[in-house]
Amino acid sequence: MTSTRQLFNQHNLRCTSQRMALYEALAAHDSHPTAEELFRLVKPGTARLSLATVYNTLEVLCRAGLARKLPTTNGCCRYDADTSIHPHVRYRESGRIDDLPRHLAERLLQSVPREVLGDIEGELSVRIAGLNIQVIADDSPEPKT
Amino acid sequence: MTSTRQLFNQHNLRCTSQRMALYEALAAHDSHPTAEELFRLVKPGTARLSLATVYNTLEVLCRAGLARKLPTTNGCCRYDADTSIHPHVRYRESGRIDDLPRHLAERLLQSVPREVLGDIEGELSVRIAGLNIQVIADDSPEPKT
DNA sequence: GTACGTGCAAAATGTTTGCATCATT
DNA sequence: AATGATGCAAACATTTTGCACGTAC
Numbered sequence A, B: 001m002t003s004t005r006q007l008f009n010q011h012n013l014r015c016t017s018q019r020m021a022l023y024e025a026l027a028a029h030d031s032h033p034t035a036e037e038l039f040r041l042v043k044p045g046t047a048r049l050s051l052a053t054v055y056n057t058l059e060v061l062c063r064a065g066l067a068r069k070l071p072t073t074n075g076c077c078r079y080d081a082d083t084s085i086h087p088h089v090r091y092r093e094s095g096r097i098d099d100l101p102r103h104l105a106e107r108l109l110q111s112v113p114r115e116v117l118g119d120i121e122g123e124l125s126v127r128i129a130g131l132n133i134q135v136i137a138d139d140s141p142e143p144k145t
Numbered sequence C: 001g002t003a004c005g006t007g008c009a010a011a012a013t014g015t016t017t018g019c020a021t022c023a024t025t
Numbered sequence D: 001a002a003t004g005a006t007g008c009a010a011a012c013a014t015t016t017t018g019c020a021c022g023t024a025c
Helices: A004-010 A017-028 A035-045 A051-064 A102-111 A114-124 B004-010 B017-028 B035-045 B051-064 B102-111 B114-124
Strands: A068-070 A078-080 A088-091 A097-099 A128-137 B068-070 B078-080 B088-091 B097-099 B128-137
Touching (some): A004 A017, A017 A035, A102 B114, A114 B102, A114 B128, B017 B051, B035 B051, B051 B068
Parallel strands (some): A088 A128
Antiparallel strands (some): B068 B078
């Protein structure tokens, strides 16, 4: 198991208490928090922390490949420390984003034929940097069982 | 062929010159404009138009099912008058969103097994309202051929 | 005539930036 | 010691709102 410190060193990131706390919180939660949510989550346990640092850090983490921004339709970004390609469920009204349960995610991803992606790269002359799949759901009245 | 007027009547929307101009512009372009872009696109040909009306109208169109918001990672929303489920290419740096060429879109969509979607609905107790697939591409140095 | 849409300006929201100070290397 | 990160406040960008006026029905 790799420590956050090691991970940061590998990516040439300075190990400040704020960064480590933010990264660890992001990695520990699967709720894909907004910057604001992450701030409220981490602030209490950290000596000093400002919202600007949260934004700066998230930007740095994304550039280093340790996090990614998830696309949303309500103007505020959500972040995920899991940078692998994996589908999400986005709830329309609340804007919440969940991971799809693993077995469903697998089935969905494996159904995408690799050669289609290759053909897309060829025909559009682009390099595919990611694949974002979101199942859009109406907010369920009942919480998931 | 259905006129915008008929379409609006069917959806109980008032036919104001601004709304019709906005909808027609949105439907005519496949560039998935932001509110601001749509405003600049439509303003010149319209007697009076304010940005607030663009936002109001887009909201109304989305609620009526005549348009939809596309998720983005840069804080400003993009809109599409094509409400069918169809995959997009999103360019990382510029934020531009294109439709995938039809035959590639078909192949991608048809590869998704219908029963996986059914199972998702069953297991999460949700109603799937849409499926959003974005191929993320680094901006290509050369424009598409 | 009534209900609803519009324009304008102001406010709310989310994110970025400039700069002095502070911490990590 | 030098480089880079942080906090704060101000700037910025995008979207929403309140209200007086105008237009579609």
